[in-house]
Amino acid sequence: MTHDPKNAEPVLLVGSMAFDDLSLPTGEFPSVIGGSATYAAMAVSLFAPAQIVAVVGEDFPEETLEALRQRGVDTRGVERAQGKTFRWAGRYAQNLASRETLDTQLNVFADFRPKLLPEHCEARWLFLGNIHPALQLQVLSQCGTARFVAADTMNFWIEGERKLVEEVLSKIDTLTINDEELRQLAGEYNIRKAAARVLTMGPKRLVVKRGEYGAMLFDEAGVFYAPAYPLEVEVDPTGAGDSFAGALFGYLAKAGRVDPTTLRQGLLTASVVASFNVEGVGHAALSSLTPARVTARLEELRRLVQVE
Amino acid sequence: MTHDPKNAEPVLLVGSMAFDDLSLPTGEFPSVIGGSATYAAMAVSLFAPAQIVAVVGEDFPEETLEALRQRGVDTRGVERAQGKTFRWAGRYAQNLASRETLDTQLNVFADFRPKLLPEHCEARWLFLGNIHPALQLQVLSQCGTARFVAADTMNFWIEGERKLVEEVLSKIDTLTINDEELRQLAGEYNIRKAAARVLTMGPKRLVVKRGEYGAMLFDEAGVFYAPAYPLEVEVDPTGAGDSFAGALFGYLAKAGRVDPTTLRQGLLTASVVASFNVEGVGHAALSSLTPARVTARLEELRRLVQVE
Numbered sequence: 001m002t003h004d005p006k007n008a009e010p011v012l013l014v015g016s017m018a019f020d021d022l023s024l025p026t027g028e029f030p031s032v033i034g035g036s037a038t039y040a041a042m043a044v045s046l047f048a049p050a051q052i053v054a055v056v057g058e059d060f061p062e063e064t065l066e067a068l069r070q071r072g073v074d075t076r077g078v079e080r081a082q083g084k085t086f087r088w089a090g091r092y093a094q095n096l097a098s099r100e101t102l103d104t105q106l107n108v109f110a111d112f113r114p115k116l117l118p119e120h121c122e123a124r125w126l127f128l129g130n131i132h133p134a135l136q137l138q139v140l141s142q143c144g145t146a147r148f149v150a151a152d153t154m155n156f157w158i159e160g161e162r163k164l165v166e167e168v169l170s171k172i173d174t175l176t177i178n179d180e181e182l183r184q185l186a187g188e189y190n191i192r193k194a195a196a197r198v199l200t201m202g203p204k205r206l207v208v209k210r211g212e213y214g215a216m217l218f219d220e221a222g223v224f225y226a227p228a229y230p231l232e233v234e235v236d237p238t239g240a241g242d243s244f245a246g247a248l249f250g251y252l253a254k255a256g257r258v259d260p261t262t263l264r265q266g267l268l269t270a271s272v273v274a275s276f277n278v279e280g281v282g283h284a285a286l287s288s289l290t291p292a293r294v295t296a297r298l299e300e301l302r303r304l305v306q307v308e
Numbered sequence: 309m310t311h312d313p314k315n316a317e318p319v320l321l322v323g324s325m326a327f328d329d330l331s332l333p334t335g336e337f338p339s340v341i342g343g344s345a346t347y348a349a350m351a352v353s354l355f356a357p358a359q360i361v362a363v364v365g366e367d368f369p370e371e372t373l374e375a376l377r378q379r380g381v382d383t384r385g386v387e388r389a390q391g392k393t394f395r396w397a398g399r400y401a402q403n404l405a406s407r408e409t410l411d412t413q414l415n416v417f418a419d420f421r422p423k424l425l426p427e428h429c430e431a432r433w434l435f436l437g438n439i440h441p442a443l444q445l446q447v448l449s450q451c452g453t454a455r456f457v458a459a460d461t462m463n464f465w466i467e468g469e470r471k472l473v474e475e476v477l478s479k480i481d482t483l484t485i486n487d488e489e490l491r492q493l494a495g496e497y498n499i500r501k502a503a504a505r506v507l508t509m510g511p512k513r514l515v516v517k518r519g520e521y522g523a524m525l526f527d528e529a530g531v532f533y534a535p536a537y538p539l540e541v542e543v544d545p546t547g548a549g550d551s552f553a554g555a556l557f558g559y560l561a562k563a564g565r566v567d568p569t570t571l572r573q574g575l576l577t578a579s580v581v582a583s584f585n586v587e588g589v590g591h592a593a594l595s596s597l598t599p600a601r602v603t604a605r606l607e608e609l610r611r612l613v614q615v616e
Binding site: 094095189190191192193210213216222223224225226227230231232233234261264265268303304305306307308 | 534
C-alpha cells in the first residue's frame with residue numbers, strides 16, 4: 001500500500017445501494033446507508049478506483065455519492081430513479097452471530113436493469129454483487145473485456161434460479177459465497193467436498209466467507225485459510241462480506257495480477273478490512289479507515305498464525 | 309518427532325475411561341471405548357509416555373488396557389472397581405456440528421476418587437481431564453512437584469460448582485476449554501474479552517477449542533490461532549477435544565519446555581492429531597496413527613495459512 005490507488009485499474013461494481021434499518025444490541029439505527037455496492041466501493045477505494053453501477057431513489061442523499069466520489073469512486077453509473085431507495089430492516093442477535101430480516105422494500109431496486117456506460121464496458125476487473133443472476137448475465141454479456149470476473153450470490157437465487165446461477169458460474173473466475181450457501185449450492189455439507197463440486201461448475205476459485213471464523217480460498221494451488229481478526233469490539237456485521245469482497249478485488253486490481261501469492265495476501269487484507277467494518281455502525285468505521293491502519297492490523301493478523 | 313517418545317518425561321492424566329454408545333450419521337456404534345483419559349493417553353503416547361489415573365468397571369476389556377501399555381501408557385493407576393464402567397450415549401446431527409446426550413450412566417465413575425501412586429506424585433506434566441473440580445483439587449494437592457498443570461472443565465461444573473472451578477483456575481498453568489464454556493465462565497460473549505477475564509482468574513494461558521474452526525491460544529505473548537485441518541471425511545468428533553489436549557501436552561513434555569514457539573507448534577500438532585481422531589469411529593483412527601503421518605499433515609496445515 002505504498003502507491004496511489006488512483007494508479008491502479010478500476011474495479012467495476014454492480015450491486016445494490018440501500019437504506020438499512022438496523023436493530024443492533026447497541027441500539028436502533030434507522031436509515032443507515034447500506035447496500036452491497038456501497039460497502040464494496042468503500043473497500044475497493046482503499047486500493048483502487050471503483051466504478052459503481054446501481055440504482056437509488058429520489059431519497060438517497062447526494063452527499064453520500066459525493067463522499068464516494070471524494071474517495072475516487074466513479075458514480076456516473078448510479079442511476080437515480082423515481083421512487084424510493086431499496087430498504088432492508090434487520091435485527092441482530094445479542095451476540096451478532098445471527099440476524100433476522102424484519103422487512104425488505106425493493107422499491108426502485110425491483111426494476112433495476114444495470115446500465116453500463118461505454119467506459120464500464122472496458123472494465124478489466126468486474127465484481128457482480130448479489131443481484132438476480134439474470135442481471136449478472138446481462139452485465140457479463142456487455143463486459144467482454146473483463147479479464148477477472150467475480151460474483152456473489154445467495155440462498156434465495158440458489159433455490160429459485162439454480163439454472164441461471166449455474167450459467168453465471170460457468171462464466172466467472174471467482175465466486176464469493178458464504179459457507180451455508182456453498183453447502184446449499186453443492187448439496188454437500190463437507191466444505192472441502194462442496195468446494196470441489198462447485199469448482200467443477202466453472203469458476204477457477206472460490207472464496208468462502210465464514211464470518212467470525214475467517215475465509216477460505218479454494219483454487220488450483222489448494223486451500224488457503226485467512227483467519228478473522230479477533231475483535232474486542234463488535235458493533236455491526238452489516239456489509240462485512242461486501243467490504244471483504246471489495247477489499248480483495250481492490251487489492252488484486254492494485255497489484256494488477258491474480259497469482260496464488262497475491263490472492264492470499266489479498267484475502268488477509270480483505271479479512272482486516274472486513275474486521276474494521278464490524279467495529280462501527282454501517283460504514284462508519286470503513287469510511288474513516290486508512291491504508292496505514294490496514295497495514296498495521298494486517299501485521300497483527302499475520303502474527304496470529306505465526307509460530308516463531 | 310525424531311526421537312523416541314519414551315525418552316520424554318511422562319504426562320500424568322486424570323480423567324474418565326468409558327463406553328460410548330454412538331449414534332452417528334454413518335450408523336450405530338454401541339460400546340465404543342471412550343473417555344477423556346483414553347483419548348488423551350492415545351494422543352500423548354504419540355510424543356511422550358502417559359500415565360493414567362482413572363477407574364473402570366469389571367466389564368472394561370483388559371485388551372484395551374494392554375493395547376495402551378503397548379503404546380507406552382502406564383495403566384497402573386487405572387483402578388478396576390466392582391460394577392460397570394461409565395457409559396455415555398449420544399446422537400450426532402447429520403452434519404456432526406452438534407450432538408445430544410441420550411443417556412449417561414456414571415456407574416463406577418460416580419465414586420471415583422483419584423488414587424495416585426507414589427510415582428505419579430513426581431509427575432512434572434499433569435493434565436486434569438474434565439472431572440469434578442473437587443477431585444481436580446484433590447489431585448493437585450497430591451502433585452506438588454508438577455511444573456506444568458493443565459485442566460479441562462465443562463458447563464456442568466461452571467454452573468454448579470463455580471467456586472471450586474475458580475479455585476482450580478487459581479492453581480493451574482493452562483486451562484483448556486471450548487468457546488461456549490469460555491463465554492459462560494467469563495460471562496462475556498466476545499472471545500477476546502472473555503479470555504482476558506479468565507486469565508485474571510489464575511491460569512497463565514488459555515487454549516480455546518473451537519471444533520471445526522480450530523483453536524486459539526491466549527497467553528502473555530498475545531493470541532495465536534491454529535486452524536483446523538479441513539477434512540474431506542468426517543466420521544466421529546467424539547474425543548477430538550481430549551486428543552487435542554493430549555497431543556498438545558505430549559508435545560510439550562517431549563520438547564521439555566513451554567515457551568511461546570513450542571506452544572504454538574504444539575497447538576498446530578494438536579490440531580492435526582484431533583483431525584485424525586475425527587476420521588474414524590471412537591479412537592480407531594487415532595490408534596493406527598503414526599508420527600510420520602502427523603508430520604505430513606502438519607506440513608499441509610502450515611501451508612493452509614502460508615502466503616508465499
